[in-house]
Amino acid sequence: MPDxxxxxxxxxxxxxxxxxxxxxxxxxxxxxxxxxxxxxxxxCSCATCHVYVDEAFTDRVGxxxxxxxxxxxxxxxxxxxxxxxxxxxxxxxxxxxxxxxIAPEQx
Amino acid sequence: MDDILIIGAGQAGMxxxxxxxxxxxxxxxxxxxxxxxxxxQRPPLSKAYLSGEADVETLELRAPSFYDDKHIxxxxxxAVVAVEFTGERGVATTASGARIEFxxxxxxxxxxPRRLQIEGGDLDGVLYLRDLSDADELKGxxxxxxxxxxxGGGFIGLEVAAAARKAGKAVTxxxxxxxxxxxxxxxxxxxxxxxxxxxxxxxxxxxxxIARLVGETAVAGVELEDGELIPADLVLxxxxxxxxxxxxxxxxxxLSGGAIVVDEFARTSDPRIVAAGDAVLLPHPLGGExxxxxxxxxxAVDQAKVAAATLIGKLEPYRAVPWFWSDQADLKxxxxxxxxxxxxxxxxxxxxxxxxSVLYYRDGQLIxxxxxxxxxxxxxxxxxxxxxxxxxxxxxxxxxxxxxxLVVPSPA
Ligand SMILES: Cc1cc2nc3c(=O)[nH]c(=O)nc-3n(C[C@H](O)[C@H](O)[C@H](O)COP(=O)(O)OP(=O)(O)OC[C@H]3O[C@@H](n4cnc5c(N)ncnc54)[C@H](O)[C@@H]3O)c2cc1C
Ligand code: FES
Numbered sequence: 001m002p003d004x005x006x007x008x009x010x011x012x013x014x015x016x017x018x019x020x021x022x023x024x025x026x027x028x029x030x031x032x033x034x035x036x037x038x039x040x041x042x043x044c045s046c047a048t049c050h051v052y053v054d055e056a057f058t059d060r061v062g063x064x065x066x067x068x069x070x071x072x073x074x075x076x077x078x079x080x081x082x083x084x085x086x087x088x089x090x091x092x093x094x095x096x097x098x099x100x101x102i103a104p105e106q107x
Numbered sequence: 108m109d110d111i112l113i114i115g116a117g118q119a120g121m122x123x124x125x126x127x128x129x130x131x132x133x134x135x136x137x138x139x140x141x142x143x144x145x146x147x148q149r150p151p152l153s154k155a156y157l158s159g160e161a162d163v164e165t166l167e168l169r170a171p172s173f174y175d176d177k178h179i180x181x182x183x184x185x186a187v188v189a190v191e192f193t194g195e196r197g198v199a200t201t202a203s204g205a206r207i208e209f210x211x212x213x214x215x216x217x218x219x220p221r222r223l224q225i226e227g228g229d230l231d232g233v234l235y236l237r238d239l240s241d242a243d244e245l246k247g248x249x250x251x252x253x254x255x256x257x258x259g260g261g262f263i264g265l266e267v268a269a270a271a272r273k274a275g276k277a278v279t280x281x282x283x284x285x286x287x288x289x290x291x292x293x294x295x296x297x298x299x300x301x302x303x304x305x306x307x308x309x310x311x312x313x314x315x316x317i318a319r320l321v322g323e324t325a326v327a328g329v330e331l332e333d334g335e336l337i338p339a340d341l342v343l344x345x346x347x348x349x350x351x352x353x354x355x356x357x358x359x360x361x362l363s364g365g366a367i368v369v370d371e372f373a374r375t376s377d378p379r380i381v382a383a384g385d386a387v388l389l390p391h392p393l394g395g396e397x398x399x400x401x402x403x404x405x406x407a408v409d410q411a412k413v414a415a416a417t418l419i420g421k422l423e424p425y426r427a428v429p430w431f432w433s434d435q436a437d438l439k440x441x442x443x444x445x446x447x448x449x450x451x452x453x454x455x456x457x458x459x460x461x462x463x464s465v466l467y468y469r470d471g472q473l474i475x476x477x478x479x480x481x482x483x484x485x486x487x488x489x490x491x492x493x494x495x496x497x498x499x500x501x502x503x504x505x506x507x508x509x510x511x512x513l514v515v516p517s518p519a
Contacts, residue, residue, distance in 0.1 A: 019164070030170040032125075032177070039408060041148045041168075045432040045441055047486070067439065067482055074486025074511075 116140025119384030141186030227320030444475030
């Protein structure tokens with residue numbers, strides 16, 4: 001099972017194991033990682049699960065889809081080239097060790 | 108001891124428990140549920156879960172270990188059947204006979220599907236959709252079903268209809284009113300959905316008059332008053348919900364239309380008891396007139412946060428922009444604000460492109476938006492409403508300019 005490391009806005013780091021196919025948002029929320037709000041539960045409707053993907057993984061993770069791209073424009077924190085909505089990143093083996101920084105504001 | 112009991116382990120109950128901890132409450136919390144599983148998300152039941160894209164574990168709102176970590180006692184599969192206060196303390200009794208004592212109480216029992224009183228309504232294959240168990244029953248019959256009839260053209264009915272069409276079934280939607288989703292959207296959006304479902308091959312009947320459901324033991328069809336028989340091996344009824352207010356009634360709380368009446372701090376008529384979620388009637392959350400009942404994840408979550416704060420003595424009025432979404436086929440509807448009471452609806456974009464928005468105004472002030480496949484418009488309005496801003500109605504149709512560039516402060 002692939003690992004994901006989350007860096008919260010206050011600097012806390014949490015590493016969790018994901019099931020294949022789980023989203024990066026889901027794994028965080030289910031274990032109470034601070035900073036990912038995920039109001040819509042992964043429907044790509046709230047933009048409150050905003051993360052910055054570590055440079056080492058951006059290629060493997062890929063870019064945002066159309067709807068996600070639009071939603072990211074409305075995210076509360078600054079949008080950067082490595083911004084993604086974590087509910088739209090599904091875990092695969094090749095993402096093992098994924099590092100994401102949680103956006104400082106979600107609402 | 109300041110122990111808290113939360114009755115109803117759903118979207119609102121779970122949030123209430125978590126928010127109590129986030130706010131620093133360290134006393135005992137019991138979260139009591141009547142379903143076999145812990146708190147889970149309902150929206151995917153008519154969407155990804157039905158189509159097989161999400162499984163039970165995906166639906167869980169929190170991992171089982173989370174409740175232990177937070178010292179939240181989760182009691183599943185054992186409904187509270189009686190509850191009372193004697194003096195300062197209260198006690199609840201569950202179906203299995205357990206007694207749970209508490210100092211403070213939160214009610215988050217949700218709602219249940221309104222039942223259709225009709226001949227044949229109890230035939231095998233006539234289903235409702237609220238709980239995971241309902242969804243599992245629906246899924247169990249899904250593959251074998253060739254002819255699906257959906258009674259009720261609201262969100263849940265239309266989502267199931269879209270999923271059934273996608274799975275190649277013959278689908279008929281029977282709506283008693285003269286338009287779809289009449290309670291939540293304007294005629295423009297209703298008409299769009301009628302056409303969009305028809306384009307996808309669903310037979311949508313408005314002003315439908317159903318005489319009875321027919322079949323031996325299993326349902327075989329739906330007979331209309333004019334005698335027409337629509338074949339059906341699966342009938343899904345989605346004609347709205349009724350709040351679960353039995354316990355509130357036992358406690359002597361004020362109810363209105365079956366819903367638990369709360370103030371802007373989520374307090375019921377007994378100040379020791381808070382309530383949140385689908386089961387309550389609350390003051391308009393954007394300061395508008397009247398009281399509303401909101402059946403949405405957003406409301407369950409935001410109101411639960413207010414209720415948690417109230418329980419620990421921090422009174423913070425509920426102010427939030429209501430929002431909602433519905434996924435039907437490849438159509439993503441996003442709603443922000445409450446359009447009820449609008450006196451002007453402005454169309455932006457072209458419904459025939461399946462990419463447009465309707466902005467609602469009252470006395471010239473923007474109050475809500477329905478967006479179909481247009482997230483930027485939706486986000487612009489959601490933010491504007493949260494900042495007490497507006498968008499001039501005469502400029503809103505101009506799709507050459509992004510909606511967010513048209514936002515201006517509301518006149519005082
Ligand atoms: C199929 C479906 C699709 C939906 N889609 C969307 C959507 O796309 N977007 C959206 O915003 N909303 C959607 N909703 C609505 C949303 O799920 C609800 O508004 C939300 O779940 C309400 O939260 P709640 O906590 O009030 O109620 P619930 O989540 O229903 O939780 C209440 C819980 O309390 C339990 N309970 C009741 N009485 C007792 C008792 N006496 N003792 C113990 N436990 C008790 C119930 O069994 C239930 O588990 C959908 C709902 C359904 C059913
Ligand atoms: S959880 Fe709502 S957009 Fe990701």
